[in-house]
Amino acid sequence: xxxxxxxxxxxxxxxxxxxxxxxxxxxxxxxxxxxxxxxxxxxxxxxxxxxxxxxxxxxxxxxxxxxxxxxxxxxxxxxxxxxxxxxxxxxxxxxxxxxxxxxxxxxxxxxxxxxxxxxxxxxxxxxxxxxxxxxxxxxxxxxxxxxxxxxxxxxxxxxxxxxxxxxxxxxxxxxxxxxxxxxxxxxxxxxxxxxxxxxxxxxxxxxxxxxxxxxxxxxxxxxxxxxxxxxxxxxxxxxxxxxxxxxxxxxxx
Ligand code: NAP
Numbered sequence: 001x002x003x004x005x006x007x008x009x010x011x012x013x014x015x016x017x018x019x020x021x022x023x024x025x026x027x028x029x030x031x032x033x034x035x036x037x038x039x040x041x042x043x044x045x046x047x048x049x050x051x052x053x054x055x056x057x058x059x060x061x062x063x064x065x066x067x068x069x070x071x072x073x074x075x076x077x078x079x080x081x082x083x084x085x086x087x088x089x090x091x092x093x094x095x096x097x098x099x100x101x102x103x104x105x106x107x108x109x110x111x112x113x114x115x116x117x118x119x120x121x122x123x124x125x126x127x128x129x130x131x132x133x134x135x136x137x138x139x140x141x142x143x144x145x146x147x148x149x150x151x152x153x154x155x156x157x158x159x160x161x162x163x164x165x166x167x168x169x170x171x172x173x174x175x176x177x178x179x180x181x182x183x184x185x186x187x188x189x190x191x192x193x194x195x196x197x198x199x200x201x202x203x204x205x206x207x208x209x210x211x212x213x214x215x216x217x218x219x220x221x222x223x224x225x226x227x228x229x230x231x232x233x234x235x236x237x238x239x240x241x242x243x244x245x246x247x248x249x250x251x252x253x
């Protein structure tokens with residue numbers, strides 16, 4: 001399972017969407033640490049993406065920044081073609097980029113629905129559609145899609161977000177069935193409450209309320225998610241596909 005260098009992902013080419021911050025940054029660092037050349041995608045926050053790359057390189061990993069909007073099919077296709085033109089392949093796709101635009105349903109505008117679905121769900125379609133062309137030819141690929149605990153539990157104020165994340169689960173399972181014969185594994189991970197920019201605006205009272213419902217007694221960190229993702233794309237998970245792996249401290253069972 002390990003390569004001669006002792007790094008499990010040596011020689012692999014990876015793309016992490018939304019790798020500039022939070023969970024995506026931790027995943028990019030982890031994959032690069034395991035030996036993958038890691039493309040770090042972002043949409044507008046170049047400074048944060050550069051910081052991810054600095055951390056990657058500081059730990060002896062290799063990677064490059066790659067800016068595109070996951071909701072723009074042509075931009076995604078061009079970016080992934082660029083990766084394969086340069087590196088000859090794309091082995092690992094982590095569909096992590098996502099946004100929340102929370103509001104109670106009666107105040108939710110159709111534009112909000114479109115925005116959240118376009119980035120969170122169509123973004124995953126766009127990246128999978130572009131990368132699987134190459135993975136099918138290679139007869140090897142690993143795709144991890146970032147869903148959420150609220151895809152299953154639902155949440156007040158998150159109709160659009162939880163719908164987008166529930167859609168990712170259906171996409172993941174159907175794609176796993178289609179691509180299994182080509183040795184492409186497609187899985188989803190469903191984090192609970194993870195401390196990132198996405199959750200930073202939740203006040204102490206709200207945080208305490210959630211923590212009270214978590215059997216492990218704490219909120220999660222980006223590293224809690226990154227370790228599981230690194231496992232799922234490694235040789236130790238070669239027989240896992242079409243699954244949703246929950247990383248939530250027991251918040252939802
Ligand atoms: P975050 O800190 O807000 O980071 C979001 C990332 O997505 C950034 O890198 C951002 O890039 C990128 N992004 C946003 N829109 C994009 C677009 N149109 N195209 C390309 N990249 C885009 O979020 P996070 O908490 O790490 O969340 C990462 C993923 O985990 C998301 O899919 C989220 O839904 C999911 N998740 C998070 C939690 C949680 O508690 N935090 C729980 C469950 C699931 P820029 O820096 O350029 O803006």
